[in-house]
Amino acid sequence: MLDIDGIVSIPEDELIEKFVRATGAGGQNVNKVSSAVELRFDIARSSALDEALRTRLLARRDRRVTAEGVLVIQAQRFRDQAKNRIDARERLAALVRAALVVPKHRVATRPTRASKERRIEAKKSRASIKRNRGRSNWSSE
DSSP states (O other), X not given: OEEETTTEEEOGGGEEEEEEOOOSOOGGGGGTOOOEEEEEEESTTOSSSOHHHHHHHXXXXXXXXXXXXXXXXXXXXXXXXXXXXXXXXXXXXXXXXXXXXXXXXOOOOOOOHHHHHHHHHHXXXXXXXXXXXXXXXXXXX
């Protein structure tokens, strides 16, 4: 059971772990040991998530979520398989924790009359400065 802040608990049978060989440097060890972890979690069919949380998770523009709604997390940061398992689960928990926060609804506002006047006055001031640049009356000297 993966417990996320005491709010959401994901049962072990919904998490699919696959152990693969890690890429990159590692010497002779990298070709023998499957230390990297590929953690799959089916967001679309999970019974642990409520509908609002599921919608927020699927709506995220995340390349780790497939078209079928399966989240795939690959962890190969460590040489130890157990550490990579913990890392993958922590990253899943962080992702779900971020989706638990309901975004605040933005209320559209209009600029005040005073702010409009300040903006126009600033524009006129800048225009005046630019208009007077490079103007010298050389004939009067």
